[in-house]
Amino acid sequence: MITPAEPFQRFANRILPANLSDTVYFRFQALARASRLAKAHSLDFAGAGQQIVFVVDGATKLVAHASESRDQIVAFQFAGEVFTVPGPDNYSYSVSALKDCDILAFDSAEFLRLASSEAGVLHHLLENTTLSLRRCREKTIALGRKTAGERIAVFLVGMAERIGVEQDGRLVLELPMSRRDISDSLGLTIETVSRQLSKLRDDGVIETVGRSGVILNALESLRDRAGFLREAA
């Protein structure tokens, strides 16, 4: 495996403190395992323990395999994000590319051993983990207490915040994931996802462009449909 210099630099810029000594910097680099992951290909850490993964470029999904043909997408990740892949427990986890990706993976135990005296690194990691936890909890709420229509609205609003592009005053999404991915993320079937999107289109809330393009005409209406807590007072 090649020494991943440039990808690692990107990782270091985001996660490692600027004042880190060269020695420690290179130790972290020595732990990094870089991979180029083509669209639809996946990284399987079965056998290995918990991993820390950095998405240098592209977009990924973290998939939990509950049983044959019953997958749950735990989270999506986009370029520049760091996340933790659990070691196998009651389920097995894998990371798949939604489009061609550059990935940096670290064995979590090794990484933490090296970082154990680097408060700056730990602090960044903690913030990232807390953000993941917050997102996971919001997903829990959606899966536990929301209808299909609400879940789709939540999904679109969330994607708008993360990868939405403003164009002519409207918010445009270029979704890297398929309908199957969306359904596996929201605990629904592709058919239900499709039906709900059609409904939103019929209601004029969104427009669809090809398979992956979505234009949000009425973000406020989407928020209303998401079943979020009303901002009282």
Next chain:
Amino acid sequence: MITPAEPFQRFANRILPANLSDTVYFRFQALARASRLAKAHSLDFAGAGQQIVFVVDGATKLVAHASESRDQIVAFQFAGEVFTVPGPDNYSYSVSALKDCDILAFDSAEFLRLASSEAGVLHHLLENTTLSLRRCREKTIALGRKTAGERIAVFLVGMAERIGVEQDGRLVLELPMSRRDISDSLGLTIETVSRQLSKLRDDGVIETVGRSGVILNALESLRDRAGFLREAA
């Protein structure tokens, strides 16, 4: 508010490194807000930001309020556990006592400012947060891809690991939460929870003792019913 000396000591034993200087120790103590929380009472952090909470004694639930009468329990906590309460976002969160509790709460921002150069503290916190994340992801899988029967089995197995007591070779649970709590945690209704428990009782997998006692006669059978990934070679 009284200075919480003894509860804080318990927190320190678990989270703060042993070699912490007295100065820093007392600074952390100054941040701690202790409360005695009677059963069914709740701590509301509305207005405040993210919190870090330590359960000195008792058991709690972290509840997200999606809308009126639509609550989702995000996680249960037992004595000795630390967890993060999100600041309000799309939902509002509160912590409720399942039984009489002693609680220690910290404002997360203040806590992290103080801990930012204490690698040992950050490391503990990171490990706790990662564990919470793992549990939350497992819950996501359950809510997204499992039937009512499977969710109940997952719940019982999980509780067995956390608060199960071996007695005469059988695992005995004394559940501190009501059926409503269980249903709010699993994204079901109390009726469905009740029906599934009755089914397990009819099948001889569990026995119930009063409202809160559950005896697990066949943990293996429960595991099978939980829909976990088969340990394939």
Next chain:
DNA sequence: CGGCCTATTGAACGCTATCAATTGGAGTGG
């Protein structure tokens, strides 16, 4: 023992899954 509230049990409805057929987008080769 009596009252209250939680839990259980039953019947009917509704949302989403499932099964099945059709449409259409994107890539390929002529």
Next chain:
DNA sequence: CCACTCCAATTGATAGCGTTCAATAGGCCG
């Protein structure tokens, strides 16, 4: 550039699981 192919996505019809509504039973506390 267009026709062809393949597979994702859409749309329709039906079935099933869990919810909802309603009534009864039972644990727990005074």
